[in-house]
Amino acid sequence: MKKYQKTMIFTSFMMIMIGLGASDALRGVFAPIFQSHFRLNTVQLSMIITISYVGNLLFLSLGGMVVDRYKRKNVAIGVMVLWMGALVLYLATDHYICLLVGMLFAMGASTLMNTIINLTTPLVFLATPGLVVNTLFFIQGIGTSGSQSLVGNFADGIGSWKIANGILLALGAVGTVLLFFSKVPEREDEYTDLDKAREAEKNRKKPGLKAVFGNPAFYYISVSFGLYFVAEHGILNWLVTYLQNALGMAASSASNYLAIFFGGMTLGRLLLAPVVQKLGAASSIKVFGTAGIALYVLGAAFGSRTVMLLSISGFLLSIIYPTMVLLIRRYYKIEVLATATGMIISAATLFDIAFNAVFGWISDILGLGRSFLILPVCGVLFLLCYYVFLKKVKPLPGVNI
Known part of the structure; x- marks a missing residue:
């Protein structure tokens, strides 16, 4: 592939990742405004997050199979159209139910697009997949942390929500147009002739879901992912509310702690991308x-005295998600990789759905301060499960990532 083609794909991915990162972050930052504007109780506020993960589940469980059967570029453009459609819904309506519908499509499309980019990057940048994947997620983090800090300090009502989504809609449109004019490689990177690659793809027998669920890696990675999702996404969704309601912080200070975590x-x-490339995915x-x-754990254990440690932990945890997605390539063949990835993240999303479905009720009973401690517990369980996984399951021979 020529250099300018790689540059166009990278630029497209970069713009899309910034938009997706900012969009995902706005949900947590605007949670107090949603609660006030729509007059929501804790359970209704929690439902916004729960429906987001239902979107993840639906999009990933079906989307992975679609990616394995059709051209990645066409699927990616279709996913971006759905994501932008959700933003249009935000702009055109002012109703709680419409907000839920928008969250369903926006979050589902965002997670699937992240996965498509993660799976496509190693086909474009063959020599340094770990470096480029983490660099792209670094770029996404610019959108996440930047939007959290800026919007958190200046958002003063539902009008700010609409302005922010209008900006993201324009950014996503530009990224999608660039992607449309890019030449995204086929799944079989060993072929240099595109026609041969397509013919081979057409004639090859597709493995079924048995190849996904029959692999023990599916269960270990799904549980590890699920526990980690609760720990990381819990910060995104609940840290600002926790700091304001449980610890009595001002909105601007609470948003800054969240911005530090994602910053x-x-x-x-x-900074850690070169280290990941050197150590390899599993060791990193x-x-x-x-x-x-x-x-x-230390940051969450002692309230306002140590919350800064929790924020700082984001630096070290930064490589976990993109590197774990990359790690799946060590355990599944390319023919079923997208399906396996979609199913794994879908299964992991069930942890998010279950957590957010009950977190509002638990908070009402125990209080937000005590309920928040569920997050570090899930972080510890993630580590334990991952260590067992490395010991019990062997990767495919000859796959070094």
Whole structure:
């Protein structure tokens, strides 16, 4: 592939990742405004998050199979159209039910698009997949942390929500147009002739779901992912509300702690990407996951006195998600990789759905301060499951990532 083609694909992915990162972050930042504007109780506020993960589940469970059967570029453009359609819904309506519908499509499409980019990057940048994947997620983190800090400090009502989504809609449209004019490689990177690659893809027998569920890696990675999702996404969705309601912080201070966490994730994906490329995916998750969860637990354990440690842990945890998605390539053949990835993240999303479905009720009973401690517990369980996985399941021969 020529250099300019790689540059166009990277630029498209970069713009899309910034938009997706900012869009995902707005949900947590605007949670107090949603609660006030729509007059929501804790359970209704929690439903916004729960429906988002239902979207993840639907899109990933079906989307992975679609990616394995059709051209990645066409699927990616279709997913972006759905994501932008959700933003249009935000702009055109002012109703709680419409907000839920928008969250269903926006979050589902965002997660699937993230997965498509993660799976496509190694086909474009063959020599340095770990470096480029984490660099792209660093760029996404710019959108996440930047939007959290800016919007958190200046958002003063539902009008700010609409302005922010209008900006993201324009950014996503530009990224999608660039993707439309890019030449995205086929799944079989060993072919240099595109026609031969398509013919081979057409004639090859597709493995079924048995190849996904029959692999023990599916269960270990799904549970590891699920527990980690609760720990990381819990910060995104609940840290601002926790700091304001349980610890009595001002909205601007609470938003800044969240921005530090995801700012650390942003910086970590840039600075740690070369280390991930050198150590390899499995070892990188073990090293940085252990150190990051240790800070996370200490930061959450003692309230306002140590919450800064929780924010700092984002730097070390930054490489976990993109590197774990990359790690799936060590356990599944290319023919079923997208399906396996979609099913794994879908299964992991069930943890998010279950957590957010009951978190509002638990908070009403125990209080937000005590309920928040569920997050560091899930972080520790993630580490334990991951260590068992590395010991019990062997990767495919000849796959070095």
